[in-house]
Amino acid sequence: MEVVEQWKVQLENWTGQLWELLHHGLQHVHQIPPAQLYAAIAVLSFTTLFLLSLRLFKRKRSNTIVLAGLGGSGKTVLFHQLRDGSSHQGTVTSMEPNEGTFILHSETSKKGKIRPVHVIDVPGHSRLRPKLDEVLPLAAGIVFVIDALDFLPNCRSASEYLYDILTKATVVKKKIPVLLLCNKTDKVTAHTKDFIRKQLEKELDKLRASRSAVSAADIANDFTLGISGEAFAFTQCHNRVTIAEASGLTGDIAQVEEFIREHVKP
Numbered sequence: 001m002e003v004v005e006q007w008k009v010q011l012e013n014w015t016g017q018l019w020e021l022l023h024h025g026l027q028h029v030h031q032i033p034p035a036q037l038y039a040a041i042a043v044l045s046f047t048t049l050f051l052l053s054l055r056l057f058k059r060k061r062s063n064t065i066v067l068a069g070l071g072g073s074g075k076t077v078l079f080h081q082l083r084d085g086s087s088h089q090g091t092v093t094s095m096e097p098n099e100g101t102f103i104l105h106s107e108t109s110k111k112g113k114i115r116p117v118h119v120i121d122v123p124g125h126s127r128l129r130p131k132l133d134e135v136l137p138l139a140a141g142i143v144f145v146i147d148a149l150d151f152l153p154n155c156r157s158a159s160e161y162l163y164d165i166l167t168k169a170t171v172v173k174k175k176i177p178v179l180l181l182c183n184k185t186d187k188v189t190a191h192t193k194d195f196i197r198k199q200l201e202k203e204l205d206k207l208r209a210s211r212s213a214v215s216a217a218d219i220a221n222d223f224t225l226g227i228s229g230e231a232f233a234f235t236q237c238h239n240r241v242t243i244a245e246a247s248g249l250t251g252d253i254a255q256v257e258e259f260i261r262e263h264v265k266p
């Protein structure tokens, strides 16, 4: 009991002291000229606002990954593989974008807080491609899926699609990183990524020549590709363009996941 009493007295002492301090403080404030007081308040609120906006900006960092590429290259299979770790629902041509925000399937067993990824699978059908313009401004990264198996017959059209992406104002200005994903490497007849890169560079070089000849005022392509006068190479792009291999069907997608996590921090 005595201890409790002692504590009570001590507490009363402290509160008394606190009140006194507060009183002194208030008196002090009254002595300050109002102009100074307002200035102090202004500075304080400005710093608070500044810190708050910093936080907001930080949170705004995008977590969107866009899957693009020709029809049949394997985007939808890859989407399901990333989300569920299985490859169902990939055999029909997509008529509308697949979209989802999720933690990558390979990370579901990881402990701690993991940031979900917003993945958008934009169908390859040319009539649905305008959707790409809507989603690209959000993108933290673009995965351009290429069919490495049936590559040569599609090389031209894949290059045209890629050309449009690499010359878009949002992509160039925001330097959105692009991963060229050579898919379907589970088959032995699939072309290697080095072969595919060289072919694409050659084709893009040709496209650049023909497109700049067609019209100088082409509004669809906002920027020119590469360095004029030099043979085109992906290293000339303002944004980072890398190349990797995967098989959506067998779940061999580690390199895609690495790309995603490089640009959407966990």
Ligand SMILES: Nc1nc2c(ncn2[C@@H]2O[C@H](COP(=O)(O)OP(=O)(O)OP(=O)(O)O)[C@@H](O)[C@H]2O)c(=O)[nH]1
Residues within 6 Å of the ligand: 069, 070, 071, 072, 073, 074, 075, 076, 077, 078, 089, 090, 091, 092, 093, 094, 095, 122, 123, 124, 125, 183, 184, 185, 186, 187, 246, 247, 248, 249, 250
């Ligand atoms: N061998 C092999 N086949 C694959 C792979 N990924 C997809 N496929 C097959 O390729 C075909 C097309 O796959 P989808 O994922 O539907 O292609 P998509 O890119 O979504 O096509 P669109 O929706 O038309 O733009 C399907 O028959 C898949 O089974 C892969 O990694 N290896």
Ligand SMILES: [Mg+2]
Residues within 6 Å of the ligand: 075, 076, 077, 092, 093, 094, 121, 123, 124
């Ligand atoms: Mg699809």
